[in-house]
Amino acid sequence: MPRKAKHNVTLEQRVRRDLDFLFAQYGASVVANTVEAFGISELIVETDGVELKFTNNERDGDYRILVAPRSVDGVWELLHVALAASTGDDAKSLVVPIYYSDEPTELSYVGLTRLAEIMKPRFAQLERAFAPENYSATHSRMVEIERLVHPR
Secondary structure, three states: OOOOOOOOHHHHHHHHHHOHHHHHHHOOEEEEEEEOHHHEEEEEEEOOOEEEEEEEEOOOOEEEEEEEEOOOOOOOEEHHHHHHHHHOOOHHHHOOOOOOOOOOOOOOOOOOHHHHHHHHHHHHHHHHHOOHHHHHHHHHHHHHHHHHHOOO
16 A cells, blocks of 8 residues: 655745745746655745755754756755855855744744745846756856855
């Protein structure tokens, strides 16, 4: 008997609410929502130009948002690095605290609201930078930024 697939309903609701501009302005859709062993959740949202992967590792308290081009083979990159490569902003200024476990009804809620403030004015640039004709140059910039932000 096949196992029933698990979904992280809370994570999907949070993404749809806090990043509603992706769905309203960019026609985003959720294409995957899985919960793996050890409580690792992945939610993948795609627009015309990009895929966004929201990961949540409950055990380690690790929250990440990765981005990849939708129509070209590319690698998943941390969102702040991809935004910096797309906009010319300093990657360190685009790092925001991300929590999927705090309570949305509390005044102290962080969730994805700060991320939405950073992404919304930059998202069209991100999609252009990840377009097939621009992705090679964007990828090169991301590699340079990665070396600066996360030196070995």
